[in-house]
Amino acid sequence: MNEQWEEIRPFSEGMACVKKGGKYGFINEQGDLIIPCEYIAAHDFSEGFAAVEKEFPSGSEFEQLLHNGRIQIFYWDFVDKSGKRLTPLWGWEQVWDFKGGLAKVAEGADGNGLGSNFTGYRYIDTTGEPVTNAWDDIGEFWEGLCWVWNKETDKYGFTDRNRKLVVPCQWDEVQNFRDGMAQVKKDDKWGVVNASGTLVVPCQWDVICIYSDEAVFVGNYDESGYSYCRCGYVDKHGKPVDGSFWDDCWDHDGYLEVEKDGKYGIADDLTGKMITPCKWEWTHFDMDGSVSFGNSEESYLIDD
Helix, strand or coil, rough: CCCCEEEECECCCEEEEEEEEEEEEEEECCEEEEEEEECEECCCCCCCEEEEEEEEECCCHHHHHHHHHHHCEEEEECCCCCEEEEECCCCEEEECCEEEEEEEEECCCCCCCCCCCCEEEEEEEECCCECCCCCCCCCCCCCCCCEEEEEECCCEEEEEECCCCCEEECCCCCCEEEECCCEEECCCCEEEEEECEEEEEEEEEEEEEEEECCCEEEEEEEEEEEEEEEEEECCCCCCCCHCCCCCCCEEEECCCEEEECCEEEEEECCCEEEEEEEEEEEECCCCCCCCCCCCCCEEEEEEE
């Protein structure tokens, strides 16, 4: 380590964070100090920006700009590789690194954590402009949408990058979007909404797994809570794949052993499509990957 630095981090995007006199700055790959050591904390560069935290002494002119006259000592902003700040006013209590052109920030806190002056979390773009409204909590963007939480109602919804609430905050729990769909929970049952906010699979299932835009596994447990009493796959319109549900099912590395009315069949575990119908007395899945099925009169082997 160069003796002039108290700390030096690995380079990230051609810049390394260094510490001197208890404050942080950045050097380039030639060792030149590009951003002075004047910050009390700093993140490494990510997508062209580094988050930095600055301390403002009590009595400074900055105090006159504070929200509601509250004295807030520590604030975060972002700097580019020349040291230019992203926004004209320090004002974020917490920040997260840029990812996919967006950064999550917490604003309006009281300087000692997320206190009574907290107005919420939001995302900003690389110009410093907000792309979402402020929410009591907010997730990550997946397929152009991210979940948001309303503390007053204790409900979740989804917003896009244009500050539009695409899916209203009416759900008890949600999962990220995948293949144009997201799991939503209401009254302890799961369903599925599409990217327009339409409920395509009703909230009537204990378990839901989205495998593709054409195959969503759904299931309800029996009284034991360990075995299914009804399960199957539905498409993006909520209709059963291959037209029916099963009484129970078991996963076997690419295959799904299914049972209905005491008879067994085999389905593809990603699409839910039947490989052989539920009309057999037994199925067998060997350790070597071979699969067979049959009854007292005939038996068959699935040849991959």
